Amino acid sequence: MKLSSIHLRIVKASLKKPFVSPLYTVKEREAIIVEARDTEGRVGYGEAVPFASPWYTEETLHTCWHMLEDFLIPLTFRAEWGHPSELPSIWSSVKRNNMAKSALEQSLWDLHAKKKETYIGRLFGGERTRVSAGTVVTSDSPEGMVTQISERMKEGYSRYKVKISPENDIAILQSIREAYPHLPLMADANSTYSLKTKDLIKRLDPFHLLMIEQPLSHDDIVEHAELQKYIDTPICLDESIHSVHDVKSALMLGSCQIFTVKMAKLGGWNAAAHVHHLCSKQDISLWVGGMIEFGVSRAHNLALATLPGFTIPGDISSSSTYWEEDIIDPEIVVNNGKIKVPDSPGIGFAINNKRLNEITMYSEVFSA
Numbered sequence: 173m174k175l176s177s178i179h180l181r182i183v184k185a186s187l188k189k190p191f192v193s194p195l196y197t198v199k200e201r202e203a204i205i206v207e208a209r210d211t212e213g214r215v216g217y218g219e220a221v222p223f224a225s226p227w228y229t230e231e232t233l234h235t236c237w238h239m240l241e242d243f244l245i246p247l248t249f250r251a252e253w254g255h256p257s258e259l260p261s262i263w264s265s266v267k268r269n270n271m272a273k274s275a276l277e278q279s280l281w282d283l284h285a286k287k288k289e290t291y292i293g294r295l296f297g298g299e300r301t302r303v304s305a306g307t308v309v310t311s312d313s314p315e316g317m318v319t320q321i322s323e324r325m326k327e328g329y330s331r332y333k334v335k336i337s338p339e340n341d342i343a344i345l346q347s348i349r350e351a352y353p354h355l356p357l358m359a360d361a362n363s364t365y366s367l368k369t370k371d372l373i374k375r376l377d378p379f380h381l382l383m384i385e386q387p388l389s390h391d392d393i394v395e396h397a398e399l400q401k402y403i404d405t406p407i408c409l410d411e412s413i414h415s416v417h418d419v420k421s422a423l424m425l426g427s428c429q430i431f432t433v434k435m436a437k438l439g440g441w442n443a444a445a446h447v448h449h450l451c452s453k454q455d456i457s458l459w460v461g462g463m464i465e466f467g468v469s470r471a472h473n474l475a476l477a478t479l480p481g482f483t484i485p486g487d488i489s490s491s492s493t494y495w496e497e498d499i500i501d502p503e504i505v506v507n508n509g510k511i512k513v514p515d516s517p518g519i520g521f522a523i524n525n526k527r528l529n530e531i532t533m534y535s536e537v538f539s540a
């Protein structure tokens with residue numbers, strides 16, 4: 173592939189309303205949009221989705237920029253490569269920093285798919301023309317969550333996720349179950365419980381959750397296996413999974429019954445597709461995770477969710493859930509719980525350049 177330039181921009185926009193989680197409240201969101209241009213004038217897009225501070229993963233907006241500018245972009249320009257499946261080996265001298273890698277990989281896979289005039293999901297075996305969507309509901313209060321669930325139900329989501337911690341779990345789940353006894357409901361604990369107090373988690377079994385996401389430490393795989401033997405609710409791992417190797421460890425130990433697959437955390441399409449193919453041969457369920465991201469990352473996630481192994485609706489809500497206006501055109505819309513998959517080349521969405529320019533705080537072009 174002959175590249176001419178890679179353009180990085182920092183974008184920033186306020187969320188329509190704060191996203192409250194036990195670890196952090198997100199009010200405004202920054203990201204890095206990557207535009208890779210080839211010598212024939214095609215453009216591919218990717219998005220780096222770290223936060224401004226390392227509360228969720230160790231990467232931040234600044235570490236991603238640093239990795240992209242000082243290592244990943246120079247390696248990409250310097251190496252002889254023909255196909256984006258070669259990128260992980262070209263970048264093997266850079267350990268981890270998966271969100272930075274994922275953003276650049278996304279832009280180069282988008283470019284490759286555009287060159288091949290193929291929808292990006294199809295390159296990895298994606299077949300679906302519609303994808304089922306789940307959504308995350310956050311609020312300061314249980315009542316607020318119930319109200320929001322009833323609002324979101326108008327879009328027909330088929331899976332609802334709430335954030336819980338030992339301080340508020342029973343109040344939240346009780347309120348929701350009183351209002352909606354049969355709602356397909358799950359809870360994300362973002363590592364706020366411990367194995368020592370496993371009975372606090374055991375007492376959530378009667379709420380018949382689809383799963384509990386990441387109850388124990390962000391870097392644990394072993395204790396989750398112990399916990400899964402003790403509770404009936406299926407465990408889903410999120411924070412613990414940064415690589416194919418982590419997935420293999422969790423499968424060997426029986427640490428969970430479900431994975432949420434976040435391309436950004438795994439380092440891009442190559443690793444995400446690898447995890448999908450590996451898990452398709454195992455007794456484990458998958459769904460595509462979200463990062464409160466802008467439309468470019470959502471478009472890649474939507475394409476990932478067209479792969480047959482993603483059998484649980486992902487965190488792929490409509491653009492209007494978080495944004496007054498998104499940077500893709502058309503925006504992502506959920507109708508009767510489903511998102512229509514585009515079939516034009518690459519990510520299948522055009523860029524809303526007016527909006528993209530409006531929210532660009534800083535940008536730099538790197539030439540090959």
Ligand code: OSB
Pocket residue numbers: 228307308360362410461462463464465487488489
């Ligand atoms: O823990 O799954 C998480 C968003 C940012 C960081 C971590 C998480 C989340 C979400 C997904 O819960 C929300 C979304 O993108 O809709």
Ligand code: MG
Pocket residue numbers: 360362385386410411
């Ligand atoms: Mg999570």
